Amino acid sequence: MLEIARNMEEQSAKDYNKWANECSANSDSISKQLFEGLVADEERHYAQYDAELDNIARFGANYLALQSIERSKAASTAPPVK
Numbered sequence: 001m002l003e004i005a006r007n008m009e010e011q012s013a014k015d016y017n018k019w020a021n022e023c024s025a026n027s028d029s030i031s032k033q034l035f036e037g038l039v040a041d042e043e044r045h046y047a048q049y050d051a052e053l054d055n056i057a058r059f060g061a062n063y064l065a066l067q068s069i070e071r072s073k074a075a076s077t078a079p080p081v082k
């Protein structure tokens, strides 16, 4: 599932980049900036999925348990919600 998600992010970044270039070719700088922002978002998402796949490959099935423990620690030390 993570590999599919990572591939989708990669394809989305390519598509948005293509549209950014199309906007540039038509002197539409505002739309170009919008698509460039989307490219940056998709590249960040790609990197997140890539890091998750790398962690699973390195730490195996225990990685998900480690994530759960970290979330519990973070929740227990977070300031109370007002």
Ligand SMILES: [Fe+2]
Residues within 6 Å of the ligand: 009, 012, 041, 042, 045
């Ligand atoms: Fe995304």
